[in-house]
Amino acid sequence: MLGEGYVAGTSPLHRARPLWKLLGLIVLCTMLFVGPAWPALALGGAAVAAGFALARLPPIHAARALRPLAWILALLFAVQLWLSGWALAAFAVLRFAVLILAATLVTLTTRSSEFVDGILALLAPAPAWVPKARIALAISLALRFLPMVRDMLEQIRQAQAARGLERNLIALSVPLLLRALKSADDISAAIYARSFDEAD
Amino acid sequence: METRDTVFIALFAAIMAALAVFPPITLPLIGVPITAQSLGVMLAGGVLGARRGALALVLFLVLVAIGLPLLAGGRGGFAVFLGPTGGYLVGWVVAAYAIGLMTEIFWHRLTHVTAFAISAVGGIVLLYAIGIPWSAVVAKVPLWTAIGWSTPFIPGDLVKCAIAAVVMVAVKRSYPIITPRGAASTTR
Numbered sequence: 001m002l003g004e005g006y007v008a009g010t011s012p013l014h015r016a017r018p019l020w021k022l023l024g025l026i027v028l029c030t031m032l033f034v035g036p037a038w039p040a041l042a043l044g045g046a047a048v049a050a051g052f053a054l055a056r057l058p059p060i061h062a063a064r065a066l067r068p069l070a071w072i073l074a075l076l077f078a079v080q081l082w083l084s085g086w087a088l089a090a091f092a093v094l095r096f097a098v099l100i101l102a103a104t105l106v107t108l109t110t111r112s113s114e115f116v117d118g119i120l121a122l123l124a125p126a127p128a129w130v131p132k133a134r135i136a137l138a139i140s141l142a143l144r145f146l147p148m149v150r151d152m153l154e155q156i157r158q159a160q161a162a163r164g165l166e167r168n169l170i171a172l173s174v175p176l177l178l179r180a181l182k183s184a185d186d187i188s189a190a191i192y193a194r195s196f197d198e199a200d
Numbered sequence: 201m202e203t204r205d206t207v208f209i210a211l212f213a214a215i216m217a218a219l220a221v222f223p224p225i226t227l228p229l230i231g232v233p234i235t236a237q238s239l240g241v242m243l244a245g246g247v248l249g250a251r252r253g254a255l256a257l258v259l260f261l262v263l264v265a266i267g268l269p270l271l272a273g274g275r276g277g278f279a280v281f282l283g284p285t286g287g288y289l290v291g292w293v294v295a296a297y298a299i300g301l302m303t304e305i306f307w308h309r310l311t312h313v314t315a316f317a318i319s320a321v322g323g324i325v326l327l328y329a330i331g332i333p334w335s336a337v338v339a340k341v342p343l344w345t346a347i348g349w350s351t352p353f354i355p356g357d358l359v360k361c362a363i364a365a366v367v368m369v370a371v372k373r374s375y376p377i378i379t380p381r382g383a384a385s386t387t388r
């Protein structure tokens with residue numbers, strides 16, 4: 001499938017159910033925002049470091065996760081330093097770093113397909129008004145459409161490049177949308193033809 | 201809602217992902233690169249309408265959350281919601297709904313001017329009204345600082361509103377799928 005944030009492994013973290021990892025992430029976030037400031041941060045940081053060690057992920061993954069946010073964290077540090085001094089500036093930036101690394105840890109140790117299975121498993125006992133079949137269909141269709149739309153865009157880009165319009169957003173997005181809407185109608189006709197039952 | 205709507209929602213979630221790889225434009229003088237992804241938010245509402253547009257964004261954000269690198273710059277995973285700009289992602293759903301709602305109301309009077317106004321109200325005013333207080337709270341900075349962080353993006357967003365307006369009108373002319381508000385039928 002697509003490139004995703006997953007790094008293969010066999011650690012307890014890799015094998016844990018996605019739901020437990022998500023609950024752990026929620027607990028950690030809550031603790032960092034409502035708990036006593038520095039002790040909560042120290043505990044959270046230790047937990048994330050232990051998680052990375054347990055999953056045998058080298059620190060390069062942590063650096064890669066923080067790099068896109070480097071400038072905004074630097075800006076935040078500067079503003080907090082000016083407004084409220086060293087302690088709070090360091091705290092604000094470190095808290096974001098711990099939050100982001102904790103979330104990255106979940107992403108690094110869980111395949112997207114496990115999450116999809118987890119979502120569908122959670123939906124199974126859901127009440128009848130939840131359109132389970134439609135949610136399952138939407139997720140699986142979207143996963144199929146990702147490479148399809150990317151190919152469509154690439155073809156349109158090449159066609160417009162021949163006209164010198166490959167950087168023109170209007171010349172790219174109008175044909176992309178029209179083709180996509182047209183194929184959506186074809187695909188829904190194909191789904192009707194295969195008697196997909198709306199009501200489960 | 202019927203199967204056709206589900207297909208539109210899934211397809212637009214994929215279009216949002218494709219927009220992440222559109223060539224980014226860097227505005228002269230300002231130097232802030234603008235990506236096409238927030239254009240997708242305006243188009244989701246303006247092409248699919250309120251309900252389908254918002255659901256397409258929800259589906260897209262679910263795919264981002266489960267770790268697919270679909271945001272501009274190849275970002276994804278839960279981390280993006282916890283960063284200082286997470287409010288803008290959540291705001292995308294609200295903005296798409298609002299733009300869709302306004303497009304449905306003004307469907308018979310949709311011109312480049314009204315479509316631009318709709319995109320600006322939903323995609324700039326409303327989106328920033330959610331994203332700015334959010335980043336002020338999670339980053340513990342005063343509101344005016346957070347406002348200062350977002351102003352460099354406004355020129356780029358205005359350009360995107362203009363592009364969205366042209367595309368919305370073009371799609372309305374050639375492949376309309378929105379049912380205007382107040383029309384007799386509720387499905388289709």
